[in-house]
Amino acid sequence: MAHAVAVDTWDAQGVRLSDIVAAxxxxxxxxxxxxxxxxxxxxxxAVVPADEQAYAATRALGALGRHHPARIVLLRPDPDQxxxxxxxxxxxxxxxxxxxxNFEEVTLVVGGQAANHLDSLVExxxxxxxxxxxxxxxxxxxxxxxxxxxxxxxxxxxxDAADSGQLRALLELAxxxxxxxxxxxxxxxxxELLAGLFEPPECRLWxxxxxxxxxxxxxxxxxxxxxxxxxxxxxxxxxxxxxxxRHVEVRxxxxxxxxTATFEVGRGxxxxxxxxxxxxxxxxxxxxxxxxVPPPIPLAEDPLATSLADALTHLEPDAIWERALSTATSxxx
Amino acid sequence: MSAPEASEAAGTTSGVDPPEExxxxxxxxxxxxxxxxxxxxxxxxPGVLTVFGASGDLTSRKLLPALESLSRRRLLQPGFxxxxxxxxxxxxxxxxxxxxxxxxxxxxxxxxxxxxxxxLAGEYDDPDTFSRLLVLLDDLDAELGxxxxxxxxLATIPAMFEKVADGLGAVGLQRxxxxxxxxxxxxxxxxxxxxxxxxxxDAALHQEFDESQIYRIDHYLGKETVQNVLALRFANAxxxxxxxxxxxxxxxxxxxxxxxxxxxxxxxxxxxxLRDIVQNHVMQVLSLxxxxxxxxxxxxxxxxxxxxxxxxxxIPSTEQVLSDVVRGQYDSGWSxxxxxxxxxxxxxVDPKSETETFVAMKLTVxxxxxxxxxxxxxxxxxxxxxxxxxxxxxxxxxxxxxxAAESRDLRPNALVLRIQPDEGVALRFGAKxxxxxxxxxxxxxxxxxxxxxxxxxxxxxxxxxxxxxVGDPTLFIRSDEVDQAWQIVDPLLTTWEQRQVPLAGYAAGxxxxxxxxxxxxxDGRQWRTP
Numbered sequence: 001m002a003h004a005v006a007v008d009t010w011d012a013q014g015v016r017l018s019d020i021v022a023a024x025x026x027x028x029x030x031x032x033x034x035x036x037x038x039x040x041x042x043x044x045x046a047v048v049p050a051d052e053q054a055y056a057a058t059r060a061l062g063a064l065g066r067h068h069p070a071r072i073v074l075l076r077p078d079p080d081q082x083x084x085x086x087x088x089x090x091x092x093x094x095x096x097x098x099x100x101x102n103f104e105e106v107t108l109v110v111g112g113q114a115a116n117h118l119d120s121l122v123e124x125x126x127x128x129x130x131x132x133x134x135x136x137x138x139x140x141x142x143x144x145x146x147x148x149x150x151x152x153x154x155x156x157x158x159x160d161a162a163d164s165g166q167l168r169a170l171l172e173l174a175x176x177x178x179x180x181x182x183x184x185x186x187x188x189x190x191x192e193l194l195a196g197l198f199e200p201p202e203c204r205l206w207x208x209x210x211x212x213x214x215x216x217x218x219x220x221x222x223x224x225x226x227x228x229x230x231x232x233x234x235x236x237x238x239x240x241x242x243x244x245x246r247h248v249e250v251r252x253x254x255x256x257x258x259x260t261a262t263f264e265v266g267r268g269x270x271x272x273x274x275x276x277x278x279x280x281x282x283x284x285x286x287x288x289x290x291x292x293v294p295p296p297i298p299l300a301e302d303p304l305a306t307s308l309a310d311a312l313t314h315l316e317p318d319a320i321w322e323r324a325l326s327t328a329t330s331x332x333x
Numbered sequence: 334m335s336a337p338e339a340s341e342a343a344g345t346t347s348g349v350d351p352p353e354e355x356x357x358x359x360x361x362x363x364x365x366x367x368x369x370x371x372x373x374x375x376x377x378x379p380g381v382l383t384v385f386g387a388s389g390d391l392t393s394r395k396l397l398p399a400l401e402s403l404s405r406r407r408l409l410q411p412g413f414x415x416x417x418x419x420x421x422x423x424x425x426x427x428x429x430x431x432x433x434x435x436x437x438x439x440x441x442x443x444x445x446x447x448x449x450x451x452x453l454a455g456e457y458d459d460p461d462t463f464s465r466l467l468v469l470l471d472d473l474d475a476e477l478g479x480x481x482x483x484x485x486x487l488a489t490i491p492a493m494f495e496k497v498a499d500g501l502g503a504v505g506l507q508r509x510x511x512x513x514x515x516x517x518x519x520x521x522x523x524x525x526x527x528x529x530x531x532x533x534x535d536a537a538l539h540q541e542f543d544e545s546q547i548y549r550i551d552h553y554l555g556k557e558t559v560q561n562v563l564a565l566r567f568a569n570a571x572x573x574x575x576x577x578x579x580x581x582x583x584x585x586x587x588x589x590x591x592x593x594x595x596x597x598x599x600x601x602x603x604x605x606x607l608r609d610i611v612q613n614h615v616m617q618v619l620s621l622x623x624x625x626x627x628x629x630x631x632x633x634x635x636x637x638x639x640x641x642x643x644x645x646x647x648i649p650s651t652e653q654v655l656s657d658v659v660r661g662q663y664d665s666g667w668s669x670x671x672x673x674x675x676x677x678x679x680x681x682v683d684p685k686s687e688t689e690t691f692v693a694m695k696l697t698v699x700x701x702x703x704x705x706x707x708x709x710x711x712x713x714x715x716x717x718x719x720x721x722x723x724x725x726x727x728x729x730x731x732x733x734x735x736x737a738a739e740s741r742d743l744r745p746n747a748l749v750l751r752i753q754p755d756e757g758v759a760l761r762f763g764a765k766x767x768x769x770x771x772x773x774x775x776x777x778x779x780x781x782x783x784x785x786x787x788x789x790x791x792x793x794x795x796x797x798x799x800x801x802x803v804g805d806p807t808l809f810i811r812s813d814e815v816d817q818a819w820q821i822v823d824p825l826l827t828t829w830e831q832r833q834v835p836l837a838g839y840a841a842g843x844x845x846x847x848x849x850x851x852x853x854x855x856d857g858r859q860w861r862t863p
Contacts, residue, residue: 195367196411200478204363232366270441292379292412292478295404295445320370 004062004094007102011088020087021124024104027091042312043126044070045134047118047147049077053138056304060137061105063305070312072105073125075118075147083112085121118147126150133180133315135308140166143173153315155308157182158325159220167223167329174322180314182307183220184321187248189297190225190265193276194250196294197263203278206263209256210235216245216266225250227328228320237331268296377403377802378515379410380482381473383466385497386489387417387428387452391521395552396488397435399794404442408799412477414449416469420456428452449477457493463500471510481514484802487521494520495537502541519548519801522613523604524815528823535812548801549810553614555793555800558756558782560808562621562723563630565750565758572748573626575727577702582745583856584622585709585724587863588615589716591668593841594690598681605688607660607825610712614721616643616818617810618752619696619710622723623703632807636814643817645700646708654828659837659848661691663715666841673715673841689829689836690714693849695856696821709853711860715841720863721752735773742774747861757781 008030010023048057054076061072086109093100106125110118126132134151140161141148148154154173158181161167173179198204210233215226225248226240249266259281268275273296300306382400384392403409417428432447433439453469455462474481483506487497498518501507509516518538525531538547553559566572575581588610594601601609620639623646627634649657665675677684691713698708727746735743740763747761759779766772791799800808828834837846844860853860 191367192371192407195365195371198365198367199410201362204365207365207367208363229367232369234366273441294407294411295442297407298440318370 004092004103007091007093009088009090011086011107013086014084015087017085017087017121017124020085020089020106020108023087024089024106024125027089027104030091042070042131042133043073044312045073045075045122045126045132045147045151046137047075047077047134047139047141048137050138057135057137060302060305060308063302063309071103071125071127073122074105074107075122076107076109077115077118078109078111079113079115081111081115083114085110085114116146119150120146122147122150131315133312140170141173143169143176148173148177151177153178153180155180155182155311157220158224159183159218161220161223163219164223164329167325171322171325171329174317174325178315178317180311180318181224181321181325182304182311183224184318184324185307185310186303187221187225189274189299190248190250191228193265193274193294193297194252194263197265197276197278199294200292203263203280206254206256206261207233209254210239211253211255211260212239212241213253214241214243214251215249216243217248218244218246221248223328223331224324226331227326228324230331231323231327232320240331242331270296270298272299272301273297274299375799375803375805376408376410377413377799378482379412379477379479380484380515380802381414381416381470381477381479382484382486382798382802383416383418383470384486384488385418385457385493386487387415388419388421388423388431389488391488392417393431393435395792395794396486396798397432399792399798400446401436401439401443402792402795403799404446405440407442409442409446411445412449412479413446414451414473414477415446416450416466416473417452418455418462418466419452420454422454423452425450425452449473457489457496457500460500460503463504463506466501467504467506470506474510481509481511482516482802483510483514484517484519486519486798486801491521491523491525491534494534498538498541507541507546515804516542517546517548517801517804518542519550519798521550523608524549524613524810525819526603526608527826528816528819531815531819535815539812544812545806547812548806549812549815550797550801551613551617551810552793552797553617553752554808554810555795555797556752556756557790558750558752559618559621561756561782562618562750562752563635567626567630576725578704578706580727581706582726582728583707583709583858585711585726585861586615586618586622586722587724587861588618588712588721589718589844589863590714591716591719591842593663593668593673593676593715594679594682596680598679601690602682602686602688606690606692606712606714607822611692611694611710612818612822613810615710615712616814616821618721618723619643619646619708620814622725622750623698623708625702630807632805632809635807636811640811640813640817643814643821645698645703646821647697647699648820649694649696649824651824651828651832654825655832655834657695657852658825659691659693659846659852660689660829660834661693661713661837661839661846661849662686662688663690663713663841664838666715666843668715668717668842675841676714687836691716691837691839691845691849692825693845693852694825695852707856709858709860711845711849713839713845716844717842718863719754722863723750723752724748724861724863725750726858726861735771739770739772742772744775749861749863755781 008027046057048054088107090105091102092105093102108121131152132150133153133155134147135155140156154177156179161170198207213229215222222242226242230240247267252263254261262279264277275296276294278293429447429450432450451469453466487494507516525534620642623642624638627638663676676682676690677686693711696708725748729745733740743763749759751757757780759777761775761777763773764776766774837848839846
């Protein structure tokens with residue numbers, strides 16, 4: 001399926017909200033009769049505070065049209081700037097099985113105090129009766145952020161959590177709102193492969209004898225995976241070792257009857273793959289025959305766009321993630 | 334990942350202990366807490382898929398790409414293997430090469446499947462083929478650590494179904510080799526050539542396999558849009574109250590193909606449109622359209638209701654066949670801008686062939702919901718376009734307040750379920766034409782699934798293969814469904830043969846013979862132009 005392309009755009013600086021709403025209506029009107037379907041399953045609001053995040057977020061949103069026809073409202077808040085509102089409205093088209101599907105994207109650059117009240121701007125653009133997931137691209141929102149009031153689901157990236165304090169803030173948010181974590185979705189290959197290593201019945205027994213786990217990676221992913229393992233395997237915090245590293249790797253060490261088995265997931269030999277590995281003591285009773293190691297999983301070419309699309313498919317609470325996050329806050333980074 | 338130490342291969346190939354009294358595998362399996370929350374994804378259990386007819390077209394064109402897609406989506410367990418069986422002399426590597434070339438852009442997971450896969454050359458009526466298969470499957474289970482789950486897929490010509498089932502039964506392969514394992518037999522349509530042969534086939538299969546083990550594939554049921562008939566009807570409150578004789582005037586089912594018989598002349602000569610399309614695809618779509626709401630969307634709930642719906646279709650008498658059914662055959666003509674030959678001039682077709690390439694018919698239904706609502710069915714080759722749709726034509730308003738000039742372009746409402754291509758739902762209703770006069774005209778509210786759900790839907794074979802391996806028979810045809818469908822269709826075959834009903838000719842690229850139009854026009858109705 002083709003990438004979304006801009007069919008028509010409008011932009012202006014120092015405008016009123018009603019100007020942008022009118023411009024959007026004009027664009028929609030122009031699309032009528034062009035043999036294009038207008039369809040949407042949600043209004044996606046993205047909050048992109050900093051320039052460096054804007055590029056990645058915009059790129060991910062551009063790819064999103066291939067998965068979820070949505071009206072997109074991109075917010076660029078800057079409370080430290082003078083009070084102003086700049087707006088851009090664009091009509092995009094994407095080819096879906098020979099149909100041209102149109103959808104709209106609205107960008108609001110908000111300066112001054114209005115940047116702290118984005119909810120008052122967003123509702124003019126939400127589509128009636130459809131979900132409004134709000135994606136915070138860059139920062140974990142404060143639980144008191146007024147924009148959360150319009151969100152049916154909050155999308156965050158726990159990779160952006162700089163310390164345990166932010167993880168606790170995220171946990172607090174998750175207790176009030178449905179939160180979907182893009183980092184958790186990106187870590188799915190590691191979780192799946194590790195779970196798969198214990199799927200053969202004989203390997204399952206090693207789960208009762210976990211001695212320690214070691215999780216390497218940057219702070220967000222390693223805390224989250226460490227929390228997941230500690231919660232699911234009922235480990236004490238001292239059994240979970242977190243190591244700073246560029247790449248995510250997980251190692252579970254089990255000991256039974258004086259013998260040691262290790263279960264590992266990390267970078268695969270093939271480019272951009274995650275692979276699993278199982279090392280069992282030779283001759284141990286009940287060892288499964290080779291080669292029941294789950295095959296490597298290729299990583300997405302565009303992890304942000306793919307995880308965002310995946311998140312929007314599953315806009316519901318994830319009890320396992322919440323438990324992992326809760327436990328992660330008790331682990332030392 | 335750390336450097337290889339004592340790798341699994343080194344640690345385990347010699348590490349399989351014989352079962353002991355207290356062997357861990359005999360204990361209840363503890364749950365895998367790391368898999369918690371991931372169970373929503375259905376995966377095929379560990380096992381082996383054995384494909385009979387492994388060197389054939391269906392395997393290369395449909396089954397292997399579907400399996401590759403399943404492996405890429407990680408819906409096959411590690412160690413999953415395919416065993417190919419066919420008469421073609423090939424070795425394991427030859428079959429693996431075939432698996433690789435059948436899916437040129439395969440992902441890395443497919444390599445794992447290919448690596449484990451094996452081939453067995455043999456005749457289907459030779460007991461030795463099945464004895465060797467038994468040994469091979471036992472070896473594979475031991476080698477790959479599988480619990481004995483086996484799926485046998487018969488991608489052969491129908492004449493081989495009984496032989497393969499007999500052969501499997503003769504060596505005990507129809508029964509699980511280990512406690513808790515599942516053995517399933519998947520067969521492709523056609524299920525018999527008529528009612529008698531269908532019943533014979535059924536009896537032969539049941540000699541060796543229980544009905545719960547038999548998965549009869551009609552790939553139409555694997556299509557998302559066919560399943561969407563269920564979603565549209567039973568997930569929306571607004572349609573179901575109208576879905577009955579009080580509001581619906583008649584139903585039209587169209588299964589049209591623009592192509593001729595291409596290279597399938599030999600097959601088609603033996604089949605014809607009635608056996609090839611009506612007995613299976615049309616009857617499936619018909620039963621989903623007519624059925625009552627099931628208690629639950631599961632295999633028993635849905636299939637019970639489908640059978641009930643088919644049972645309520647009036648089995649045509651000889652007189653009804655003669656008056657309410659039209660059989661036709663295409664002449665030469667123009668199709669999609671190209672001059673095309675008549676059916677009798679196609680390769681491998683008898684120049685005096687009496688095989689029908691077109692069927693139009695009217696059925697009636699005797700039940701509370703549908704009494705008095707005729708069902709018009711039309712299928713054929715070399716029609717103007719490829720389209721499959723179900724159209725529910727609603728009754729007109731009881732009193733039209735507009736004068737004739739104002740409402741000339743207004744027709745009764747219609748709800749159209751487009752199954753292929755351009756899957757979707759369209760609702761036709763009247764709307765005022767802008768202007769001073771009060772003119773009303775038809776407009777179409779058209780929903781395309783492709784434009785609303787941009788996610789790629791699984792191919793029909795991919796869906797059905799996974800269902801068969803998982804053990805979900807909902808989208809497979811049960812024995813009594815096959816039987817009931819044949820009971821409806823069989824009188825047509827019999828009457829055509831006994832009365833030597835002549836074929837009505839139609840030019841290729843048209844909507845069928847004039848007699849088909851007359852069939853519906855005498856009831857004061859018209860075929861839709863899809």
